């Protein structure tokens with residue numbers, strides 16, 4: 001299109017906008033009332049829904065009990081728009097308009113917001129954020145389980161024990177509870193590693209990475225080694241995820257014929273088994289879904305499940321025979337940990353929401369979000385609201401926008417249908433698009449190409465369009481949501497630092513440092529008040 005005709009289109013569109021009225025909010029979707037559901041036209045529908053919600057909230061008012069069990073779900077990169085769009089996809093897959101659908105965690109009684117920036121970074125990565133939400137302290141971009149006094153990649157600084165942080169896993173274990181970690185990424189990846197590792201660099205997942213950075217693995221052991229040999233990793237009763245390669249020598253193939261990546265010749269899977277044998281505890285290493293299903297029936301005390309050489313496969317692309325779902329892993333983990341009467345802490349990560357976003361794969365990001373919600377649903381079925389706290393949150397946002405003025409029920413993965421009037425060039429744009437990433441398209445003849453014309457349009461590995469070309473899409477700095485259910489859920493309301501999360505969970509569970517629900521101000525206050533009321537009562541009797 002020539003620049004003159006483009007100018008004409010722009011002018012025409014602008015003029016049309018003014019003629020139609022409020023040009024900030026074009027009249028498009030409003031005229032499509034026929035797509036709305038009939039019941040929604042009756043105010044009674046909305047009023048009844050609101051009243052039912054009030055009843056539900058009243059029924060959920062605070063219990064005084066403490067949380068015996070805590071399950072934390074982490075949607076890696078699960079931004080606000082990701083949650084909203086995943087919900088719409090859920091409803092649309094069921095044949096409904098979609099926007100009104102509810103994921104399981106959507107229905108949790110308390111929602112809060114957290115600020116995710118790190119000590120030296122405006123926008124978080126998964127390492128500094130994991131340190132915040134698992135150890136309770138903000139730190140530097142890219143470091144794990146150490147304070148901000150450790151610059152990234154500074155092995156020497158990270159050796160100093162005074163800079164090491166404890167995680168909520170340490171707190172749970174110190175109280176005699178059990179702990180486990182479950183993820184769809186490599187088990188040594190930043191988010192799960194926040195539960196057990198102390199490392200100046202999240203990249204040091206195996207010995208080769210530490211050596212490549214010029215350091216000695218005796219001083220700065222790699223993350224896989226820490227998981228198997230150091231406290232609290234070596235105390236975890238359940239370890240499920242991907243990432244076998246970091247546990248095996250590069251001269252050796254694993255059960256699925258993939259080479260390991262270690263250069264020290266060590267087989268850490270065997271060393272994990274050896275450690276458990278020496279402690280004389282029942283244990284099992286598994287790598288296949290069927291083994292997990294068998295373990296569910298006859299649970300060993302310790303389980304190490306590594307289901308892929310690298311990250312686990314995206315749910316939409318996974319081999320269903322070999323690859324368990326996040327919900328299946330979560331269920332086995334809960335059944336295993338529930339055997340401890342004192343309770344447990346379980347960390348579950350939907351880790352590949354983030355990876356899909358980095359590749360501008362909107363559909364995969366939403367599907368991974370729905371997979372995590374299925375795991376949340378399974379946990380909510382298995383655990384009672386009276387003694388188990390479930391927290392669902394994200395480590396940081398992404399730059400996917402949910403935009404345009406599409407009518408109700410429009411395909412959430414499709415184009416915003418009003419583009420013919422909205423866009424200056426008459427070309428379609430996507431309801432879900434990104435500000436940056438690999439989905440950049442060069443302009444053709446001075447304008448945007450028609451992306452819906454592309455051969456792979458509509459497939460799950462089609463890159464959504466972006467403004468700024470980058471090899472990988474970036475994280476976002478916006479606040480992310482926290483959803484909570486169970487004892488002391490209402491503590492999670494408000495807008496606060498991400499690093500407060502483990503303190504709140506520890507408060508509800510009566511573990512770790514700080515104030516506790518079972519020994520805090522509420523209890524201390526309750527006793528004198530009770531005594532006073534009794535005295536008043538006695539006095540009133542004696543007066544008569």
Ligand SMILES: *[C@@H]1O[C@H](CO)[C@@H](O)[C@H](O)[C@H]1NC(C)=O
Nearest residue numbers: 255256318319320321322323
């Ligand atoms: C899944 O993996 C199994 C075992 O490796 C293999 O036999 C099967 O063909 C795979 N299925 C698909 C659909 O790729």
Ligand SMILES: *[C@@H]1O[C@H](CO)[C@@H](O)[C@H](O)[C@H]1NC(C)=O
Nearest residue numbers: 426427428450451452453454
């Ligand atoms: C864009 O491509 C789609 C699919 O081929 C086509 O239906 C539509 O008319 C095209 N729109 C424009 C403005 O070229």
Ligand SMILES: [Zn+2]
Nearest residue numbers: 077354358475
């Ligand atoms: Zn990321």
